[in-house]
Amino acid sequence: MLTRRRIMTLAAAALAGPLVPQRIWAATTMTLGPRRIDTLSDGSLVLPGDFILGGMPQAELSKIVEEFHLSTDRLTPPCNVTLLRDGTHTVLFDVGAGPDFQPTAGKLSEALAALDLTPDDITHVLFTHAHPDHLWGVLDDFDEPVFAKATHMIGRAEFDYWTDPDTVASIGAARTTFAVGAARRLGALAERLVLLDDGAEALPGIVAHLTPGHTPGHLAFEIGGADPVMVLGDCIGNHHVGFARPGWASGSDQDPEQAAQTRSALLDRLAAERVTVIGYHLPEGGIGRAERAGEGYRFVPGA
Template structure:
């Protein structure tokens, strides 16, 4: 049996500091509890996602969702799983060094009453800043000191390859430098995953490449199966309605479109619960077939 609830948590960062209102979603399934916690949001130029798409149709789709095309502010949803034995984070947010609007995971965890030392495992979907840069504290030590870490083998190899910084493109040079520095700290202990590998009981790694070369999603075999998508489906509008369109946010645009389309086919056919890192309302929902594309349905 599956149930879901939304809640708002008001957290005070310091006495007399402005109050921050955190939105979170909780999904319970059997002995599992999944929380999606806000790491804040990104501030992206519209072209970073929408550039190169068929202009008239793209604008019509985006307008129907009440969004502008010059700037996008997608939320960042970090997933926390507690199963009675393990306390697992899927990605660690942006930390303080990427964008001032992001990097709020520590406050969200505190508001939920979860201490960093309680995290037993961290599973990375990929190495982009908003997913990885929250790994280290100000002393370059892992924030989640007691956790075991895992990332896709191909993803680890890509970001730790010295040649990546020269091949990734000028707009993403800092991504490569930042990922290499952070992964170097855990290089000797991080577990490298292959497609289909069972990471923990009931959690399987699924290679979903294109956004990055070794992007992983994670399939949870809870009583009701759940797919933690990371950025394999990066938004709730174009990504669902026209998954076949190339997006500038993806490093291999054509491969990402194929991955996205195949994922949506499966998610819609099986009515599997999905959790998207940049999807609205906490990111928990389903995909439904709608005409030649799909529709994101947030209410379960």
């Protein structure tokens, strides 16, 4: 079972070992007309392998584990925060983990500094969802907003779920701290939050799409144009089983069956329309495309 103690123990062990992933601050950059997109490293997570891989068909899974050189004991996915600049707006999609989740994450301030940006330069923060590695970096040590000058936006269904007092009791012991942490942070932001419904235009040319399952109100954001880009968050949460077998249920999702349906339908569209994707936990900066491959898909890195 995943617990906060287990996650923290694995993260501490990773820091002590010789194989700590190096961070690349502006890992990938792409331009879309007047827009520039950078993916910034918030560090990485350290997770028990069965958090994602547990319960999957072992015979087929073993082939994927071998192909992608995965450890079934410990996974260390990167955390890619998306930064968009268009000359008027400076937008973050999610804000990383902050200092209170895992010691291997929470490095966004360093990544921004590497681009000569400060939190006050951010005009908008768009949340895909309220899990710790996406939300917990939003408050400082005094529970004040880090991005004090920014407008913050989140899905209405996501906000309602995490601020519902019943969520803490119903989410399960493994995620209780997730619920407590989300409620505290969203409560502190409530007066400045803009709530988005499915299909809402968050900013000109940026449309929110409800992609539920990983969390109840998870949003992906489509940046429109001649070559659209989809900021995925965690609706496709890895580059291995998430692409190769999108219909498999994963313990990393709060509603595994709904998440699998969302993932399968989304990948079908992304591959057919050759939409560029940015995944929070995808490798090489997270930017690439989905292509059909055998019974599933594959992630092809590159802008």
